Amino acid sequence: xxxxxxxxxxxxxxxxxxxxxxxxxxxxxxxxxxxxxxxxxxxxxxxxxxxxxxxxxxxxxxxxxxxxxxxxxxxxxxxxxxxxxxxxxxxxxxxxxxxxxxxxxxxxxxxxxxxxxxxxxxxxxxxxxxxxxxxxxxxxxxxxxxxxxxxxxxxxxxxxxxxxxxxxxxxxxxxxxxxxxxxxxxxxxxxxxx
Amino acid sequence: xxxxxxxxxxxxxxxxxxxxxxxxxxxxxxxxxxxxxxxxxxxxxxxxxxxxxxxxxxxxxxxxxxxxxxxxxxxxxxxxxxxxxxxxxxxxxxxxxxxxxxxxxxxxxxxxxxxxxxxxxxxxxxxxxxxxxxxxxxxxxxxxxxxxxxxxxxxxxxxxxxxxxxxxxxxxxxxxxxxxxxxxxxxxxxxxxxxxxxxxxxxxxxxxxxxxxxxxxxxxxxxxxxxxxxxxxxxxxxxxxxxxxxxxxxxxxxxxxxxxxxxxxxxxx
Ligand SMILES: C[S@@+](CC[C@H](N)C(=O)[O-])C[C@H]1O[C@@H](n2cnc3c(N)ncnc32)[C@H](O)[C@@H]1O
Numbered sequence: 001x002x003x004x005x006x007x008x009x010x011x012x013x014x015x016x017x018x019x020x021x022x023x024x025x026x027x028x029x030x031x032x033x034x035x036x037x038x039x040x041x042x043x044x045x046x047x048x049x050x051x052x053x054x055x056x057x058x059x060x061x062x063x064x065x066x067x068x069x070x071x072x073x074x075x076x077x078x079x080x081x082x083x084x085x086x087x088x089x090x091x092x093x094x095x096x097x098x099x100x101x102x103x104x105x106x107x108x109x110x111x112x113x114x115x116x117x118x119x120x121x122x123x124x125x126x127x128x129x130x131x132x133x134x135x136x137x138x139x140x141x142x143x144x145x146x147x148x149x150x151x152x153x154x155x156x157x158x159x160x161x162x163x164x165x166x167x168x169x170x171x172x173x174x175x176x177x178x179x180x181x182x183x184x185x186x187x188x189x190x191x192x193x194x
Numbered sequence: 195x196x197x198x199x200x201x202x203x204x205x206x207x208x209x210x211x212x213x214x215x216x217x218x219x220x221x222x223x224x225x226x227x228x229x230x231x232x233x234x235x236x237x238x239x240x241x242x243x244x245x246x247x248x249x250x251x252x253x254x255x256x257x258x259x260x261x262x263x264x265x266x267x268x269x270x271x272x273x274x275x276x277x278x279x280x281x282x283x284x285x286x287x288x289x290x291x292x293x294x295x296x297x298x299x300x301x302x303x304x305x306x307x308x309x310x311x312x313x314x315x316x317x318x319x320x321x322x323x324x325x326x327x328x329x330x331x332x333x334x335x336x337x338x339x340x341x342x343x344x345x346x347x348x349x350x351x352x353x354x355x356x357x358x359x360x361x362x363x364x365x366x367x368x369x370x371x372x373x374x375x376x377x378x379x380x381x382x383x384x385x386x387x388x389x390x391x392x393x394x395x396x397x398x399x400x401x402x403x404x405x406x407x408x409x410x411x412x413x414x415x416x417x418x419x420x421x422x423x424x425x426x427x428x429x430x431x432x433x434x435x436x437x438x439x440x441x442x443x444x445x446x447x448x449x450x451x452x453x454x455x456x457x458x459x460x461x462x463x
Contacts, residue, residue: 102227
């Protein structure tokens with residue numbers, strides 16, 4: 001079989017999404033085991049004014065702690081981390097976050113590419129990158145970096161996405177390991193490190 | 195991306211050749227910025243890039259400006275400015291003289307925002323705003339008080355959200371795609387280079403703002419810089435950080451009390 005499962009223990013699953021992704025997360029989070037042995041990072045495009053309520057919205061759907069990241073927060077297993085609005089989210093090699101207030105990338109801050117690329121550099125073969133619904137081309141380059149670093153990459157099945165463009169774009173530009181609907185994504189995540 | 199070891203080589207060169215110490219900066223950010231700069235400036239190899247940084251002081255200037263991230267906005271986080279306006283500025287009013295320090299002021303948008311708050315509170319005439327940054331180039335821009343026109347609509351919305359009641363556009367005159375802010379705002383500003391890594395405390399302040407600068411430092415350097423601020427803080431002075439930065443892990447924490455939910459602390463000990 002092609003190498004489309006991780007061969008090293010997984011440290012993190014990084015999920016990126018844009019338009020139409022909040023609905024996916026509202027279905028995905030409750031379907032996950034509560035005792036994940038890795039960290040779950042979520043990076044979403046959102047409008048920048050006062051949406052810290054997104055963390056509250058998501059936390060209702062899971063028993064795992066959901067935290068909107070602050071600078072230099074440690075990255076711990078079994079936790080859900082949400083990228084804050086209007087910062088890029090970076091991963092340091094010794095398992096903590098840094099935030100970055102630099103130029104937008106793909107008209108976005110946070111940018112999915114920026115976090116995927118930084119995660120690929122920090123975790124390489126110990127991570128999974130997942131790209132959900134969206135109307136923007138952000139995320140494709142990032143997934144490619146994850147793949148190149150030895151990680152596994154997954155795109156939401158475009159037919160099941162509210163906005164098919166983003167996963168479609170990734171599928172066209174990179175050999176994706178798995179193209180999954182939401183139920184399959186949940187099953188895959190639940191099977192990691194087991 | 196370039197290799198980790200290449201980042202270390204560049205950092206060593208900067209220290210050896212120019213005396214700039216970036217060794218406690220966030221590696222994830224440095225690596226991304228250096229890779230980005232190499233691509234933007236089309237260097238065919240890391241070796242050529244390194245050679246240029248070592249040998250060309252003009253290019254060094256560009257290098258430092260690009261890797262330190264000088265992006266900024268006016269009235270960024272309007273609710274933060276609202277807290278300054280309603281809770282901090284009024285308590286400063288009782289002082290005969292108000293000293294403010296903007297550490298890492300970039301091109302000055304934050305300093306002009308502060309000057310507007312002080313002016314509207316009738317306090318600007320007895321205030322002095324010290325604005326410092328590592329990059330001489332951004333300070334030169336800040337001194338002129340000239341900003342791009344394009345984001346003015348956003349700034350104006352931010353201003354209103356921060357509790358501003360005036361006509362924001364009355365603070366500047368537009369020329370082509372740029373605006374120049376009223377000279378009376380700039381009169382109370384002193385711009386100067388200051389490196390938070392290596393330079394000392396230079397005065398005592400009633401309010402120190404250092405926003406979105408600590409995110410580029412590791413925890414050790416953050417602690418050193420927070421101590422520098424503490425040394426530079428007058429009795430009952432305020433420290434304001436960026437919206438995702440915190441004092442909570444620092445030893446100076448027990449001398450400070452956080453105001454409401456914003457990242458503003460008051461020195462009480
Ligand atoms: C992202 S900007 C923040 C600007 C503004 N405070 C804001 O929040 O919008 C970061 C600034 O910190 C400055 N900086 C970085 N390292 C520094 C150092 N060691 N000493 C002083 N300034 C530094 C950079 O030159 C840059 O202008």
